[in-house]
Amino acid sequence: MSNPIIESGNVAAAMAVQLARAEVIAAYPITPQTPVTEKLSELIAAGKMDAEYVAVESEHSAMAVCIGAASAGVRAFTATSSNGLLYMSEQLHWAAGARLPIVMCVVNRAIGAPWSVWNDHQDAISQRDTGWIQIFAKDHQEIVDMTLKAFRLAELVHIPVMVNYDGYYLSHTYMPFEPPDAEHVDAFLPAYTYKHALTPERPESLNTVTLPDARLDVDGIKRGGYMDIRHNLHEEMGKSIEVWEEIDQEFQALFGRGGHPVIDPYRCDDADVVIVAMGSMANQFRVVVDRLRQNDGLKVGILALQMYRPFPSAIIAEALQSARHVMVYEKGLSYGNQGALYGDIKSALYPYPARPRLHNFIAGLGGRAIPTESLYQTMKTACEQDLQTPSAQADAPQWIGLQL
Amino acid sequence: MQSATEQIIQIRWHGRGGQGAITAAKVVAEAAFRSGYGGVVMAPTFGTERRGAPVTTSLKISHSKIYDLSPITTPDIVVVLDHMILHEVDVTAGLKPGGWIILNTPRPVEKHLFPGYRTAVADVTRLGVEAGLRKGIVNTGIIGALGRASGLIDIEALADNIAVEFAGRKPDANAMAARLVYDATLMFDNMGGSTDA
Amino acid sequence: MPDPRFKVLTSASTSGPGDAGRTGSWRVERPVIDMSSCIPAKTGKHACHLCWLLCPDNVVSKEIEPAIDLEYCKGCGICAQECPVQAISMVPDADFLEGADSE
């Protein structure tokens, strides 16, 4: 096993991409993602990584290069943030519909207007329906491990994977992590091959215009229409949760880390109140949970959600069955409705007998600081109040730390 | 079960964009980690600051993994790479009572008294030149003052990590700067007399 | 390699003729070659073959007596227009319909 090192989250991501032996890197700068592609260009220029580095002219083209490379059977990677992710939105749908196992790091940042370079999750949340698998890391070790596992997952299920981590809180922060050794990574992540790879030996036309209805091919075999292809994407995205868990077990056997690939509960076993959050905020809540238990005797736990799409409804609903209250804290929302994660959790619980009361909190948009003290006070107040708020009223998200 | 609320030492670095406060904080983080602090988190200012503007960097040090990445609001120590910053920024903001102010200044320590706090000063700029560095390189030297005042990490561990971080960029002179500053640092406890041994 | 439990359906097409069906049915007029004027037919040598070169639909053969694949010929008439000796005439397809003769 390698020795731990102290580096930024962006460097951690770049090291994982190096270890994964990505072969084509498409790069376009955007804060706070830029250091990922800077580091990769440095690794390639220094001969420490053998890959094609394409300095493209836009994020739209970054994903286009990945689409081209992956369609030809080569492992491709890019990274972006915020408006960059939105600029490639069309390509995200395309990559998923074409079932290309592209991996992309998204360093989560608020979306303009107005401009903000700071962290929230609206970029990734707004792309939740693209058909990409979306996972969220909480610290640098998870950035490294999840990125490697993301390549494995993408290539097993042939669905692109977005590895999300918080801008600045993780991207520019330095902390220790252990880079896996290359030999074990090679064993964990075999070379990518694609049965439909573009090649003159077996010519195929990919992403051809596809009719609403099924149609016979040149050999008389019935092939699905658009809807059948999309249904398959949906079904197989759902099945990816299981594969993600299996990959985590493989990873754990090789590297000794893992065990909570989909949800990561902390002190939830006996909790009356369970907080749900994604990304680094979920780790921050561990401190809050400890204080609430220690100082106030409140039985509180934090459930970190690691996989946002496909949404692990059953796993989450099961995990929340014994909670009386669930507090969903999130850094993005569906404007005019409620927190996107909140809505997902609410719908996940609907078929289950026990439905804890749900409470929605919006925090940290555009980098608004989320002081640990304010999380503690918010939780304390919420727990001390009569938590039997009628659900219609509780549905309206409470905004943490508003200054107007 | 390990408690996530375990004591965390919080150090806030005040420098100017381009001055190397981030690198200095990273060296201290490395040295702390190698010295047995399992939890270190170093976070630069989250912003769009440009060269020359005052910037801060946060360093948290703990014996166990740190889960709370929120910015430092109540530091135990502030490190100031340039005494002129004192005119622009209230470096004591949130500083815990009795906390340390580590300051690069050519002036005597008596000129930098902060009621209720402890001060450690050294002419890091001059000592850096003495160590063989270009004038204005202060980020390695100031680490010596931090090591001396805080006693958190052994000066040899700090100097070693400086040499590693600055491999190919005058590693010996940079390590020497920290050693010279360590020896020259003067400390004053404005809560009741000099702590200078 | 994908997990065997996954089908990975995509729109990957393989090539074959007649994707649009028998496009000969699009035609209103069909080209008819007068072999007594056609340069290669008349001279018995490979020559001219402009009808083969300029056919958008790849339905004219490059033979001494050029043949037209009426299954797919869309009847655009470029061959007739471009023939340097006007050996090709466009004749209403209706004239060739089954039963047209018996009327």
Added chain:
Amino acid sequence: MKTTARTTVLNLTEEEFIHPGNRACSGCGLSILYRVGVKALGRDCIFVVPPSCLTVMQGLYPIAATQMPVLNGTFASTAAIATGVKAAMRRLGRETQVVAWAGDGGTSDIGIQALSGALERGEDIIYICYDNEAYMNTGVQRSGTTPQGSLTTTTPFSGKSEVGKDLPAIIAAHNPAYLATCSASYPLDFHDKLLKAKQIKGLKYLHVQTPCPPGWGIEEHMTVALGRAAVETGLFDLYEIENGRMQLTGPSQQLLAKPTLRPVREYLELQTRFKALGDAQADALQAQVDRRWAGYRDRFR
């Protein structure tokens, strides 16, 4: 300059790479171009195609008209997708030609950013723009290259008021490894320019005027005649730019010997799309062509 033996109709390969019975319109200029062009490219190539008439011509899943691999991609990203495919070919150690084949809208409008980037990077690809001078696939809307005065469904009464973009000039400003203009009516010229492009490293750009019967308002059998008229009237010139040097080629070069060219009206009057073009505009166009050709004669003769 190296001279290569020109392909003739007699020695052009009989091997066909495009299946008949595809979805192209009757008399489609692109079909002629595509069918003959791929003969020059051969089987060791991969096409990248954005939404365009070519997408439709390629066939509907699961049947394809082209016998070579094709990657259909989003409208704006043709040159970038081709970049990715080429990067993959380098990784795989393959010499396979990567050929982007897009329309004028996909090149001069929505795709120009990606193309400009690929040009600046000097990507080793062939980029073919078949210019039928409007968005034909969506039903004849004005594009950046639509000529002034042309009726389209978005310039329905008096025609496009602006002058069309000189796209080859924009490309030339990027200093591509090779640039050529071609016409669907001279498929062998296109074929041989592709043969040449295949031998050159870097980005090779071929701009091909491509008559479109429904879009131009011409009868289906007139496709080739129209493209020829565009060249013979001096409206659309065939040339190459290599190492920054421009040279008229083939049919256009032969026109240099002629004292006068066919009047542009002969070309305009064959098409309903120019029926709103007034005499003054036609005269202005003629004057513009005359000036350009006077310049050519001074320069090249």
